[in-house]
Amino acid sequence: MTVLVTKKKGWIKERKNEYYYKKAKEENYRSRATYKLAQTITKYQFIKYGDVVVDLGAAPGGWIQSARKVVGKKGFVLGVDLKPIEPFVQLYIRTIVADMTEPATIDQIMSFLPRKADVVLSDMSPNISGVWGVDHARQIDLATKALETAKKIMRPNGNFFVKVFEGELLRDYTKMLQQNFEEVKLVKPPASRSKSSEMYLLALGLKSPETVSEGQS
Numbered sequence: 001m002t003v004l005v006t007k008k009k010g011w012i013k014e015r016k017n018e019y020y021y022k023k024a025k026e027e028n029y030r031s032r033a034t035y036k037l038a039q040t041i042t043k044y045q046f047i048k049y050g051d052v053v054v055d056l057g058a059a060p061g062g063w064i065q066s067a068r069k070v071v072g073k074k075g076f077v078l079g080v081d082l083k084p085i086e087p088f089v090q091l092y093i094r095t096i097v098a099d100m101t102e103p104a105t106i107d108q109i110m111s112f113l114p115r116k117a118d119v120v121l122s123d124m125s126p127n128i129s130g131v132w133g134v135d136h137a138r139q140i141d142l143a144t145k146a147l148e149t150a151k152k153i154m155r156p157n158g159n160f161f162v163k164v165f166e167g168e169l170l171r172d173y174t175k176m177l178q179q180n181f182e183e184v185k186l187v188k189p190p191a192s193r194s195k196s197s198e199m200y201l202l203a204l205g206l207k208s209p210e211t212v213s214e215g216q217s
């Protein structure tokens, strides 16, 4: 009986995954990941019309597609990835090939922006080794790079949405976000596979450096 229930649950999950995969193909989205961002925007409204958005780890471009729908022509979306992203026809979308672990990338990003970003997104993931502790640590490393970048390229009161993997380093990372933002929420969008350890943190309202007390930044 338990075996049957477990199998059925597995089957339902697989079907759900398949559902987003198929939906993305039918609706001409570049990845099923697009729905993770779209669902979070719908729920929390943290990207607005006219916003400047920077998307770190953006290939193949599913999140760019979700973000651009909200920001429209008056906004701007810059996608950054180690891999080239197939160009978009819209003039308010730009993509660059760059490594977020290289300090020079921050200046490169700023040189493309019309003004400081309103929102920074990061769906960056390391190559998965299969060793849980290693992958978790690498993921938190990338999320830390994303936070450092956000603090430099984003205006005060801006919003930050970042992928993390569950694990022992998550608590300290969350604390770091809480010190730098007014509000932090843990988010697991319905389109994110329930069996995966991936989850997202939504940090709202970047504090200006003066309001972050020393030793906390």
Ligand SMILES: C[S@@+](CC[C@H](N)C(=O)[O-])C[C@H]1O[C@@H](n2cnc3c(N)ncnc32)[C@H](O)[C@@H]1O
Binding pocket: 030, 031, 033, 034, 056, 057, 058, 059, 060, 061, 062, 063, 064, 080, 081, 082, 083, 098, 099, 100, 101, 123, 124, 125, 126, 142
């Ligand atoms: C899950 S995919 C992103 C999917 C994307 N959000 C979408 O909707 O299409 C993660 C991406 O992070 C990128 N990435 C990993 N490390 C990076 C780094 N150091 N700098 C820039 N991009 C990185 C990978 O190349 C990969 O394309």
